[in-house]
Amino acid sequence: MKKLFIVANWKSNKTESEAKEWISKVSGLKDQDLSNKDIILCPSFIHLPIAKTLIKEQMLPVGLGAQDISLFEAGAYTGEVSAKQIKEFAKIVIIGHSERRNNFGENDDILFKKFKLAKENGLAVIFCVQGKETKIPENVDIIAYEPINAIGTGNPDTPENAENVAAYFKANFKVPAVLYGGSVTASNVNSFTQMPNIDGILVGKASLDPEEFYAIIQNV
Ligand code: PGA
Secondary structure: OOOEEEEEEOOOOOOHHHHHHHHHHOHHHHHOOOOOEEEEEEOOHHHHHHHHHHHHHOOOOEEEEEOOOOOOOOOOOOOOOOHHHHHOOOOEEEEOOHHHHHHHOOOHHHHHHHHHHHHHOOOEEEEEEOOOOOOOOOOOOEEEEOOHHHOOOOOOOOHHHHHHHHHHHHHHHOOOEEEEEOOOOOOOHHHHHOOOOOOEEEEOHHHOOHHHHHHHHHHO
8 A cells, every 4th residue: 555645734824822732633643553644744944843842742643844945055044944954853845835936936946956955954855846847856755746726725636637747747757756735625635645646645724724634634
């Protein structure tokens, strides 16, 4: 049976107390057989430390990821969080989300540099693509196919189309794992994860509600 990635992307949401409450509400995960699931939580940078502490204390089978990294090494870059700093808390980082491309002007050049820095610092990367035309760096670990009009709209892509894109990246670029993201919920998750070339999901809005996220994990 293939191992499925179930990734929560909280984006720019949650206060510290809300983050703590979410983690306490998924505490039942530690009593489940999750051997074929890799659950990864990507909170805001500021919540990585508390999430790391609570996950360890409660022995939860949840890994941590970051939503982005600085384009630069550690140094004089006010306001940035470097890959080296993130590595203390997270094992993986999302790079190239369409919200970064569209709102922060991140182009292929910037994103490929971020990818390189992440790898040099020992972070795995979930590199987001918006379609078959998106350029990807060589040796990317995981791709997330996230069509822009499916993100946060309640209007997901079809599982057949997502499968087609996943198969394309695997066949042409030997990408080991491809995730789907865009309006995934507990009720539609299985239609994506049952596709042979889809290795998991990247969940935004539905991951904010711990009960819904818990249900997504049960339903994959
Ligand atoms: P959504 O976001 O689940 O809210 O559509 C997915 C994403 O942007 O990763």
